[in-house]
Every structure is written in C-alpha cells, then in structure tokens.
Amino acid sequence: MKAFYQKFYNDSNARKFIIGINPSRNGAGVTGVPFTDTKRLKSICGIEMKSAHTHEISSVYLYSVIEAYGGVEKFYKDFYINSPFPLAIIQSKKGKWINANYYDDKNLFEAVKPFMIQSLKEHISLGLDTSEVFILGKKNAQFLQKINAEENLFEKMTVLEHPRYIQQYKSKEKEMYIDKYLIALNKIK
Numbered sequence: 001m002k003a004f005y006q007k008f009y010n011d012s013n014a015r016k017f018i019i020g021i022n023p024s025r026n027g028a029g030v031t032g033v034p035f036t037d038t039k040r041l042k043s044i045c046g047i048e049m050k051s052a053h054t055h056e057i058s059s060v061y062l063y064s065v066i067e068a069y070g071g072v073e074k075f076y077k078d079f080y081i082n083s084p085f086p087l088a089i090i091q092s093k094k095g096k097w098i099n100a101n102y103y104d105d106k107n108l109f110e111a112v113k114p115f116m117i118q119s120l121k122e123h124i125s126l127g128l129d130t131s132e133v134f135i136l137g138k139k140n141a142q143f144l145q146k147i148n149a150e151e152n153l154f155e156k157m158t159v160l161e162h163p164r165y166i167q168q169y170k171s172k173e174k175e176m177y178i179d180k181y182l183i184a185l186n187k188i189k
Contacts, residue, residue, distance in 0.1 A: 004047055013077060014127055016133070019144060020034055020137075020140070020162075021137055022086070034083060035062040035063075035081060036062075036063075039055055040059050044067075044072055061177075065163075069185065080128055085102045089104075101140070103140065121151075131155045134184065137159075145157060161180075
C-alpha cells in the first residue's frame with residue numbers, strides 16, 4: 001500500500017474524489033488500494049504483493065476505465081479513489097463469506113455514520129477538489145447524499161454505476177459504461 005501511494009500520490013496536486021462503498025475482501029481489503037486486486041497491482045501499477053494473490057471483478061472494470069482514460073499515471077494524477085468506510089465488511093451466506101456494504105444494515109449505517117463523516121473530512125483535508133465528487137453505486141449515492149445534505153462536503157455529486165454491477169451484470173455493455181465514465185470524468189478538464 002505504501003509503495004502505491006508513494007508512486008501515484010506523492011505530490012500536492014488537487015484531485016477529484018471518486019468515492020466507492022467500502023473495500024472488498026479481494027481488492028482493497030487485501031491490497032489497501034481501492035478497486036485494486038493483486039493482479040492489477042502488479043501487472044498495471046508495477047507493484048508486486050507477494051503475500052497474497054487475488055482477483056476482484058470491480059478491479060477488472062475500473063482498470064479498463066483507467067486504461068481508456070490514459071493509463072495509471074494520468075488517472076491517479078487527476079483522481080483520488082477511496083471509501084467513506086475503510087474496512088471490508090463480510091457476511092456469511094449459505095456457508096460462504098461474501099462482501100457486504102455499510103448500507104446493507106440500517107443499524108450498522110447509523111453506528112458507523114459519524115466515523116464515515118470524519119473519514120470523508122480527512123480525505124478532503126488531503127487537498128481534494130470538492131467542487132464535484134464522483135460516487136460509485138446508486139445506493140451508495142443515496143446514503144452519501146444524506147450525509148452531504150447535513151455536512152455540505154461537496155458542491156456537486158455525480159453518480160456512476162458501481163464497477164461490480166457493470167462487470168457482473170452489464171458486461172455486454174461494458175464499453176458503453178466505460179464511455180459513460182470517461183464522459184463524466186473528462187468534463188473536468
């Protein structure tokens with residue numbers, strides 16, 4: 001994780017904020033880098049993680065967007081990706097561990113909401129541009145819009161479909177969704 005942040009964020013550039021939900025158990029839950037599994041950490045970012053080998057479908061989609069945007073150097077120069085809740089949440093379903101989200105349980109959301117607000121403020125304090133934020137996932141956006149109404153953190157919130165949803169359920173339309181992301185992200189230029 002340290003190698004990634006030193007390689008791509010070791011400057012004082014003002015970046016736009018892309019907000020995910022919470023780390024997945026096979027992506028940032030392992031690598032510490034949002035939407036990045038160990039495969040793409042090594043093959044695209046050039047950073048090897050020897051302690052684990054993971055594959056995460058959200059990572060597949062997001063790195064397709066990053067490549068179409070102009071590559072990792074250009075993308076991470078313009079954008080900072082993170083989540084309002086830094087821990088991977090899992091639940092047991094039919095004897096298997098699956099990813100869960102902070103908003104799946106109302107009581108969980110209410111319990112972690114103050115921490116999420118503090119976390120978002122800490123991300124912003126890194127010098128992020130708050131004139132427009134990009135939120136991944138429609139349900140995520142509903143919860144973040146409530147927080148923003150109370151805290152006034154961002155001027156504009158642009159909602160994009162979550163990478164996992166696209167890769168898992170809309171893979172035949174993946175190129176159209178990549179174009180949608182690029183249109184939204186490139187309008188900041």
